[in-house]
Amino acid sequence: xxxxxxxxxxRAATDAPDLRYGEAxxxxxxxxxxxxxxxxxxxxxxxxTDACLRGQALVPPLVMPELRRHADAVxxxxxxxxxxREYLYVLINNAAWRPVVAAVPYERRTxxxxxCLRASGKCPARFDKLGLLCERCGxxxxxxxxxxxxxxxxxxxxxxxxxxxxxxxxxxxxxxxIGVSCMPALERAFPHMVTGAVPGLAVPLLTDGCRxxxxxxxxxxxxxxxxxxxxxxxxxxxxxxxxxxxxWFQEAQLRxxxxxxxxxxxxxxxxxxxxxxxxxxxxxxxxxxxxxSGADVAALPDHVRxxxxxxxxxxxxxxxxxxxxxxxxxRYGLPAVHAAHGTPLALTVSLYLLGLGYxxxxxxxxxxxxxxxxxxxxxxxxxxxxxxxxxELAWVRAPGPLGVEQVLDFxxxxxxxxxxxxxxxxxxxxxxxxxxxxxxxxxSEALGVAYQIRDDLEDFTEDGDADDIRMQRPSIVLAVxxxxxxxxxxDVIAAAWGRGxxxxxxxxxRGIIAARDVERKTRDLLGDYKQRxxxxxxxxxxxxxxxALCRVVGKVLGP
Amino acid sequence: MRPGNTVKSERTPTVVxxxxxxxxxxxxxxxxxxxxAIAARGATAVAVPDLCALAAARDPRLREWAAAENLTVIxxxxxxxxxxxxxxxxPLAAGATLLNMRDGQAAHIAARLPPPRADAAPPAPLAVPxxxxxxxxxxxxxxxxxxxNCKQCLNFCVFGVYDLSPExxxxxxxxxxxxxxxxxxxxxxxxxxxxxxKCPDAPINGAEPPAAxxxxxxxxxxxxxxxxxxxxxxxxxxxxxxxxxxxxxxxxxxxEQP
Numbered sequence: 001x002x003x004x005x006x007x008x009x010x011r012a013a014t015d016a017p018d019l020r021y022g023e024a025x026x027x028x029x030x031x032x033x034x035x036x037x038x039x040x041x042x043x044x045x046x047x048x049t050d051a052c053l054r055g056q057a058l059v060p061p062l063v064m065p066e067l068r069r070h071a072d073a074v075x076x077x078x079x080x081x082x083x084x085r086e087y088l089y090v091l092i093n094n095a096a097w098r099p100v101v102a103a104v105p106y107e108r109r110t111x112x113x114x115x116c117l118r119a120s121g122k123c124p125a126r127f128d129k130l131g132l133l134c135e136r137c138g139x140x141x142x143x144x145x146x147x148x149x150x151x152x153x154x155x156x157x158x159x160x161x162x163x164x165x166x167x168x169x170x171x172x173x174x175x176x177x178i179g180v181s182c183m184p185a186l187e188r189a190f191p192h193m194v195t196g197a198v199p200g201l202a203v204p205l206l207t208d209g210c211r212x213x214x215x216x217x218x219x220x221x222x223x224x225x226x227x228x229x230x231x232x233x234x235x236x237x238x239x240x241x242x243x244x245x246x247x248w249f250q251e252a253q254l255r256x257x258x259x260x261x262x263x264x265x266x267x268x269x270x271x272x273x274x275x276x277x278x279x280x281x282x283x284x285x286x287x288x289x290x291x292x293s294g295a296d297v298a299a300l301p302d303h304v305r306x307x308x309x310x311x312x313x314x315x316x317x318x319x320x321x322x323x324x325x326x327x328x329x330x331r332y333g334l335p336a337v338h339a340a341h342g343t344p345l346a347l348t349v350s351l352y353l354l355g356l357g358y359x360x361x362x363x364x365x366x367x368x369x370x371x372x373x374x375x376x377x378x379x380x381x382x383x384x385x386x387x388x389x390x391x392e393l394a395w396v397r398a399p400g401p402l403g404v405e406q407v408l409d410f411x412x413x414x415x416x417x418x419x420x421x422x423x424x425x426x427x428x429x430x431x432x433x434x435x436x437x438x439x440x441x442x443x444s445e446a447l448g449v450a451y452q453i454r455d456d457l458e459d460f461t462e463d464g465d466a467d468d469i470r471m472q473r474p475s476i477v478l479a480v481x482x483x484x485x486x487x488x489x490x491d492v493i494a495a496a497w498g499r500g501x502x503x504x505x506x507x508x509x510r511g512i513i514a515a516r517d518v519e520r521k522t523r524d525l526l527g528d529y530k531q532r533x534x535x536x537x538x539x540x541x542x543x544x545x546x547x548a549l550c551r552v553v554g555k556v557l558g559p
Numbered sequence: 560m561r562p563g564n565t566v567k568s569e570r571t572p573t574v575v576x577x578x579x580x581x582x583x584x585x586x587x588x589x590x591x592x593x594x595x596a597i598a599a600r601g602a603t604a605v606a607v608p609d610l611c612a613l614a615a616a617r618d619p620r621l622r623e624w625a626a627a628e629n630l631t632v633i634x635x636x637x638x639x640x641x642x643x644x645x646x647x648x649x650p651l652a653a654g655a656t657l658l659n660m661r662d663g664q665a666a667h668i669a670a671r672l673p674p675p676r677a678d679a680a681p682p683a684p685l686a687v688p689x690x691x692x693x694x695x696x697x698x699x700x701x702x703x704x705x706x707x708n709c710k711q712c713l714n715f716c717v718f719g720v721y722d723l724s725p726e727x728x729x730x731x732x733x734x735x736x737x738x739x740x741x742x743x744x745x746x747x748x749x750x751x752x753x754x755x756x757k758c759p760d761a762p763i764n765g766a767e768p769p770a771a772x773x774x775x776x777x778x779x780x781x782x783x784x785x786x787x788x789x790x791x792x793x794x795x796x797x798x799x800x801x802x803x804x805x806x807x808x809x810x811x812x813x814x815e816q817p
Contacts, residue, residue, distance in 0.1 A: 116741075120759065127746065129786065130794045136805050147809070150802035155795060160743040163715070171788070173795065184738070188717040210741035461727065514725045 035087055035183060035204045035216070042216065048078040049091040058096035059543050061194045061550050063534045067092055086183060090202050093190075094223075097176075100199040100543075102226050103233035104176040106153035111224060112165050112179045113158045114205070116213045117142050131159030141215050149178075149224050166196035175235055176200060178223045180215055182208035194534060195554030197547035199235075201226070236544045238551070240297045241290055245283045248305055249274055249312070259356065268341060268349050269356065272316055273309075276332045281315050281422045282308035284552065288426025291545035292436070306364035307374060307425045313357035314378065315418070320350035366429070374428050381421035388413030395474060399498020404525070407479040408449055416448030423549075435539060442536035443549060450529035450557050452476070457522055460513075472498065477513065477522050484516040530557050573603045573673050575624055577610035577634035578687045579660075581695045582757045584764075585635065589665035593633050593658075594685045596669035608690035610634050611756055614643040615696050615734040621649035629673055631656040639756035639765025642700035646731065661764070697757055698734030699744060705752035705768070712744040712753060720744070 036042045052074045058066075071088040074080060080088065101109070115132045118125065119139040125132045134156075136143045146156045155174065157164060168174040177200040181189065186202050193200060201223040206214040247253065251274040255261045260270040285308045290297055295304075322328070323336040324343055330336060338346035361374045392410050395402075402410075423440045456476045482493045489512045496509055513519065533553050540546040574597055579585045597604045605624070607613055610632075613621055624630060625644055630651070634640050637657035644651045651657075658668050698720065699712075706729065713721040713729050721744075722732035742763050745753035751768040762768040786794070 115746075128794060128797070129790070130798070133798075133801065136808075146802070147805065151806065155798060156802070157798075160715075160746050167786075171791070173791070184717055208738075210738055210743075461723075510725075520722075 034083055035206055036084055037206075039216075039218070042219075045074075045078065045080055045084065045088065046091055046219070048080070049074050049088060049095060052077050053092065053095050057541065058092075059541055059546055060093070060096040060100060060199070061197050061547060062093055062096045063194065063538050063550075064531065065535050065538050086187065087204065089190075090183075090186060090204055094201045097199050097201060098226065099228070100233055101176045101178075101201055101223075102228040103231035104199065105232060106227065108175040109154050110165055110168055110174040110177045111145070111149040111154045111156045112177055112181075113142055113145060113156065113215075114181055114185070114213065115158050115160060116182075116210045117158075117180075117205075117215055118212075120211050125158075130164065131157050134158060141217060145180075145215070145217070145220060145224075148221065152224065154178075154224070163192065165200070166192050166198055169196060169198045169235075172239070175233070178203070178220070180220055181205065182210075182213065184208060192554075194550050197235075197550045199233075236287075236291055236548055237297060238287060238548065241287050242279075242283050244297055244300055245279055245286050245308055248282070248309060249279060257356070259352075265345075265349055265352050268337065268345070269353050272320070272337055272349065273312065273353075275334065277312075277316070279312065280556075281311040281418075284422050285311050285426040285429070287548050287552075288423050288440075288545065289429045291548045292427060292430035292432050292542055294544070301365075301429075303364040303366035303370070304426075304429045306360045307429050310357040310360040310374075310378065311422050311425060313353045313360065314382065314421075317350040317353035317357065320346050320353070370428060370431070374425055377424055377428060378421055381417040384417040385414060388415075388417065392474060396472065396498060401482060401494045401497050402474050402479050404476070404479045404483050407474045407476045410474045411449045411452035411476070412445055415452050416445040419444035419448045419451075436542075436545075439536055439539055443533050446529050446532035446536055447553065447556060450526055450533060453522065453526040453529060454557055457519070457526065460522075461519065472500070476525070477518060478509070480522045480525065481509070481513050481516060481518045484518060484521060485512055489516075526557070533557075573627060573629055574605070574631045574633065575610075576604055576606045576685065576687075577632070578606060578608050579610075579635065579757070580608040580687075580689075580691055581612075581697075584757055584759060585660045586665075589660040589663075592665040593660055593668050594687070596672055597633070597685045599669065600672045604685055606685050606687045608688060609696050610640065610643055611696035611698070612690075612692075612694075614647040614700070615698060617647045621647040625649040625651050625655075629654070629656070631658060631671075631673055633658045633660060633668060635659055635661045635756050636754075636765030636767075638702060638767060639700070639754050642702055642754055642765070643756065645703070646700045694735055695739045696734075697739045697741075697755065698737040699731055699742075699753045699755055701729065701731060702752045702754055705750045707750050707752070709749060711747055711749065715747055716744050 036045060049070075053070060056070070062070075067089045070092045071085050074088050074092070075082060075085065115127075117140050118132070122137065122139040124135050124137055127133070132142075134142050134146055136147070142158055146158075149156050155168075165174070165177045165179060169177065177198060179186070179189070179200055179202045181202065182205045185208075186204060189202075192198075203216050203220045203223060206216050251270055254270045254273055257266075257270075260266040260273075286300065286304055289295065289304050289307075290300070295301070319331065320337050323331055324338045324346060328336055329339040334340075336346075337349055341349070358375065358378065361378055362371060364371050364374065366374075388410065392414060395410075420441060423444055424437055427436050427440055453476050460475075460477045478493060478496065482490055485493055492505070492508050492512065496505060501509070530553060534550060537546050537549055540549075576593060576597060578590065594606075605620075621644055624632075632640050632651075632655065634657070636659055640657050641651055656671065656673075658671055660668075708728055710723075710729055713723065718733075718736040718738055720731060720733050720737045721729055724730050742753075742755045742758045742760070745751075745755055745758070745763040751762050753763065754765045755763050756765055758764045
């Protein structure tokens, strides 16, 4: 991994990480993404794509390595002009989602049409907050397409952007979408459709240019009508999973544990466990289990509850330590444990929670081999985290300049193990294959690193103080700055590592960061690791798990 | 005459005329009327093919013109013109006269032009220089009086037009990345703060938005995730009701109405 991040798109700087159909190599040489002009050529490519994919078990959402591999095969088989590679990605992606979309009843689908289809100068429509309200004047194709889709039961939106569809899907208003858009907008939407795991079929516009555009009507109609009779696909209900997990952490539930009910330490620990928090970890453990097992969320088995409680116990034990170490007196808007009960008691509660976590795993009502594997996984993650944290503390005692790779290594060692434990405990509960564990290992590492990069970026962009670059710990922003700095600037940065800075020096470093476009470069690096996390999911055969983990990327790292 | 050359080159012009050469939003008749008015007054005028192009390039002449006393700019909506000059680092004085050729009032431009100076050139036709290049100057400018820095445009734009300033404020960083005729970011702006001077639709074209700064403008679709569930439900219900009404109307037209 060099300091210069890979980008997937050849386009100029954008703020959002690039995870598009378009790839850096050859984009400029190939020109803009295009759609074959002749209907016969589009039909030929669609048929050839279907032929190439026949017999392949495509598990949507497809991630870039899968799209690339299949597109290579189609290009090799058809001699298709590589200029249409992105168009093939659309066809391949549609092929992957088609069985899912076909199984969603029309009433739970949305048709998204772009407002640029309207006849400029003639269209009498007005916009509301969801987009254009077609008056059925008949001057463009929106009219007929809306009529047809609405007659079937669709919700039709004529709106800018695809965000609204991802929003409807994430809110459970729609379960699938047919989207019509220009290739550049589809490119842009693709990462959101992956991280939103939106079941959808896309039909590119024949022209772009954002005015008086032309739709490819036949495939739109085909996609709109597509239906597997009787089928009724429902997405994994993550909201229900979250409710189930939250219920486990109500204090009355926690008091069922004898230790929590009986002693002062137990009572503090119980209150601390019940206290608000995002409960991401137990939720993710449980979500991985439900996706893999297909279990009913209303009746989750006890060994899953044990695993979920255990990860939260161990996490909340570490938070007590963090608050003591950082002298943070407030947590979740209330006094931190050491602030309320004093440090000695707080540390004892923390140790108790570690013990309780391991005890929950050891007592899980599961086969002995599964219990042993869960204990081993948690203990291994615990040890690796401590080694990672120890390495960072050693650096803090004797700080020196760090390269991008070294900082990323710190990140991988101190954050990735906790993600790894959280996801793989769920997989162990479901008795998943070793292949699933391999995927989750790679996914956790990339996600953990990306999470830390994002944390550093947020610290950098959200605080306005002079000392906000967090020199006291390995900072990826500083490492990227050093990698792109001029030799004279490098000395200024080298002297800053691990030290508090006066206002003058902090300003100098901020100047270098601005001049070298360091924030964008760091964002590119974040995009790269986000991409790696998604790419790691390619081998998964379980669609529910793949969808859930794609959404986790979006939730944890932002869309 | 070379593009953008002044009629009296040694003088700072008192009138700047934009020919909006890339677009047909300004009727030919309005342009002709404005040009005749300038010629008849003998004003020290400069004609440019496209003010947006100059603003995108941050042409230093804009700063020179902005500094002129009693400047008159004949172009499009005043809000758009002010923001174009501001974008170029050449904010216009509050007293600058901004005449709009898009509002059907072109015939009155003559009356609002400054009186000729004593040393004015004799009345002569205004030479509008050719000066188009391959890039159509279509890009947004931000109305800083309305912008709330919510960053929705930044997150929405496909083409990397926006970025954040070192102070964390959204700005138009790459106008040439913008996609010709695409006003999508302006449509999603909840504050109606984004202006595309060449856009056919108000208030995106710079026409005054209906409400005061900070209030919701009429056509400001919500960004994903920002609508409360009940409002979203209401908007979806409205669409279903309309679909049903259209369906009935179609059936009625086909003679199937009971």
